Amino acid sequence: MTKEKTEHNLNLDALKAADADVYDYLECEISRQENQLEMIASENFCSKAVLQAAGTPLTNKYAEGYPGRRYYGGCEFIDKIESIAIERAKKLFNTEHANVQPHSGTTANQAVYFSVCKPGDTILGMKLAHGGHLSHGHPVNFSGLIYRVVSYGVNFETGLIDYDELYKQAKEFKPKIIVSGASAYPRQIDFARIKSIADEVGAAHLADIAHYAGLVVAGLYGSPVGYADFVTATTHKTLRGPRSGLAMCTSDYAKALDKAVFPGLQGGPLEHVILAKAVCFKEAMTDEFKRYQKKILENAKTLGETLLSNGYKLVSGGTDCHFILLDLRGKNITGKDAEEVLEHSGITVNKNAIPNDPQTPAVTSGVRIGVPALTTRGMGIAEMKTIGGWITELLDSPLDTEKQKNIRHSILELCQSFPLYRNGGFCR
Ligand SMILES: *Cc1c(COP(=O)(O)O)cnc(C)c1O
Numbered sequence: 001m002t003k004e005k006t007e008h009n010l011n012l013d014a015l016k017a018a019d020a021d022v023y024d025y026l027e028c029e030i031s032r033q034e035n036q037l038e039m040i041a042s043e044n045f046c047s048k049a050v051l052q053a054a055g056t057p058l059t060n061k062y063a064e065g066y067p068g069r070r071y072y073g074g075c076e077f078i079d080k081i082e083s084i085a086i087e088r089a090k091k092l093f094n095t096e097h098a099n100v101q102p103h104s105g106t107t108a109n110q111a112v113y114f115s116v117c118k119p120g121d122t123i124l125g126m127k128l129a130h131g132g133h134l135s136h137g138h139p140v141n142f143s144g145l146i147y148r149v150v151s152y153g154v155n156f157e158t159g160l161i162d163y164d165e166l167y168k169q170a171k172e173f174k175p176k177i178i179v180s181g182a183s184a185y186p187r188q189i190d191f192a193r194i195k196s197i198a199d200e201v202g203a204a205h206l207a208d209i210a211h212y213a214g215l216v217v218a219g220l221y222g223s224p225v226g227y228a229d230f231v232t233a234t235t236h237k238t239l240r241g242p243r244s245g246l247a248m249c250t251s252d253y254a255k256a257l258d259k260a261v262f263p264g265l266q267g268g269p270l271e272h273v274i275l276a277k278a279v280c281f282k283e284a285m286t287d288e289f290k291r292y293q294k295k296i297l298e299n300a301k302t303l304g305e306t307l308l309s310n311g312y313k314l315v316s317g318g319t320d321c322h323f324i325l326l327d328l329r330g331k332n333i334t335g336k337d338a339e340e341v342l343e344h345s346g347i348t349v350n351k352n353a354i355p356n357d358p359q360t361p362a363v364t365s366g367v368r369i370g371v372p373a374l375t376t377r378g379m380g381i382a383e384m385k386t387i388g389g390w391i392t393e394l395l396d397s398p399l400d401t402e403k404q405k406n407i408r409h410s411i412l413e414l415c416q417s418f419p420l421y422r423n424g425g426f427c428r
Contacts, residue, residue: 006031008421009428010051034422035415036346037387041323041370042183042211044240045377045420046276047283048427053276054242062268066258078271085274088281089246092217093233094225097254100277101261101269102245105210105234109135109179110142111247112230114260116204117176119146124169124203125179126161127151129353129361131325133183133208150175154185156356159316161185163193170201180224181208181232184352184368186319188222195227204253206230212321213246214238214372217284218293221321229253238296238322238372240289241280244273295380296322299371302381306388312395315354315366323370327354333398335364341398342367342391346411376426377418386414 005027016023033045058078064071067079067086082100089098102108117123123143126132130153134141137149150173152166170178180194191207198205207224213233215221224231231248235241249257262269283289304314304324315325328338335351342349353359354366369391371384379387390407397403419425 004028004031004035006034006422008034009423009425010421030421034420035412036348037411037415038373039347039349039369039371039387041350041368041372042234042237043370044237044372045427046236046240046242046280049279049283050241050276051427053279054272056272056275058272058275059270061271063271064262064268066262081275081278082269082271085278085281088278088285089248092281092284093231093248094223095231095248096251097257098246098248099257099261100246100274101266102232102247103266103270103273104243104245105133105208105232106135106141106245107261107265108232108234108245108247109133109206109208111257111260111265112206112232112249113143113147113177114264115230115249115253115256117147120148121177122148122150122173122175123177123179124150124152124166124173124175126182126185127153129357130154130355131182131185132179133181133210136179136181136208154316154355159355160187161189163190163197166194167197170197170203174201175203177204177206179206179208180228181206181210181212183211184323184325186314186321186323186325187316188320189224191222191224191227204229206232208232210234211237211323214240214284214289215293215296215321218290220293220297230257235277235280238293239280239284240292240372240376241283242273242276244270244277246277292375296372296375298381299375299379299384300324302384303369303371303388306385307392310388310392312392322372323368325352325354326367326369327365328367328395329354329358329365331395333395334359335366336362337398338367338395341394341404344401344404345390345394345407346415347387347391347394374418377420378426379414379418383414383418 062072063078067083085100125136137143155162178198205228207228212221233246236243313327339351351364352366352368353364
């Protein structure tokens with residue numbers, strides 16, 4: 001990667017003067033974000049207000065505890081800010097209780113497990129290879145190390161969750177908690193059905209909507225609220241806030257959840273990030289945000305249809321959310337190579353295992369392609385069709401370096417027309 005710089009409107013003077021070593025690379029990264037097509041489904045670009053909030057003097061403050069119950073003095077204003085964040089989260093997701101302190105989505109899930117499970121208890125989650133998340137019980141993750149894990153997956157034919165298998169596993173293994181939610185499942189999850197299974201076996205239900213949160217609050221993806229005891233989310237994916245986590249629950253579990261987050265798992269909360277989360281929640285309540293989420297859906301569907309009509313297969317045949325999962329079996333390219341070829345032209349995606357993948361997890365036969373970040377830049381249906389065409393051309397002839405160069409050039413032009421950190425851009 002060349003060390004390119006680009007013009008932008010972020011004020012970084014003090015940083016530049018203080019530390020040229022890292023500043024140089026920061027400029028490169030800003031340029032990379034500005035000049036490539038960010039299509040990693042879990043990424044987005046937060047607003048300038050959110051960026052500013054995350055860079056405030058609140059990073060200086062210790063505030064262990066909760067508003068009104070802190071272990072440090074000087075928390076008068078921090079309390080106000082965190083309380084606003086909590087109230088907004090509750091209103092936005094329509095939940096009885098919210099804890100805005102988890103540092104990440106993984107920590108939010110960890111806090112939920114801590115609230116209902118002891119080490120060695122059984123959790124039932126979705127297999128990573130079928131779209132689940134590491135923190136849903138993968139053996140290399142704390143969730144797989146501390147708990148006994150049983151997992152469910154999708155039907156290989158349809159790509160849809162096998163709810164009958166889930167039911168059978170639940171009946172047989174009597175988990176303490178059933179985890180729904182996924183990182184690479186493009187379809188609507190039947191939260192009501194999972195709730196009824198959880199009720200039947202006496203398990204708690206955690207719905208992890210890390211990916212779908214933005215669509216959920218816009219009413220465009222079915223909400224688990226009312227069907228789940230706990231709902232966790234990340235705030236940096238479709239929700240378009242700072243990189244962080246959020247844990248919510250019914251009032252029955254409120255005390256246990258708060259205790260699990262602090263003192264159970266974390267020390268001082270990141271109050272600057274909590275401020276940024278508060279700003280993100282306010283943005284997510286607007287009509288503009290709803291329109292944004294609607295465009296995400298339109299864009300994902302358009303991109304999927306373009307690739308389908310060009311002879312590519314999608315896991316489950318389509319999408320109900322912000323990404324598609326390309327099934328490359330039968331094409332002469334692996335997920336790993338596809339990721340690399342697209343990267344050469346400036347399209348950033350991630351390789352992803354597909355159900356029943358013949359390749360290893362490090363290689364895979366799939367690519368996950370998301371549209372939230374490009375939609376934030378203002379790209380729409382016309383651009384999705386163009387980009388779908390480019391992806392087709394690149395994957396159809398992965399060795400054609402001339403083609404990669406030409407498309408790279410076109411992508412630079414497209415990025416110029418949809419500025420990000422420059423004048424007129426979303427994050428300027
Ligand atoms: C992204 C994601 C997480 C974890 O988020 P981090 O903030 O990276 O820890 C948890 N669950 C699901 C389903 C995710 O997709």
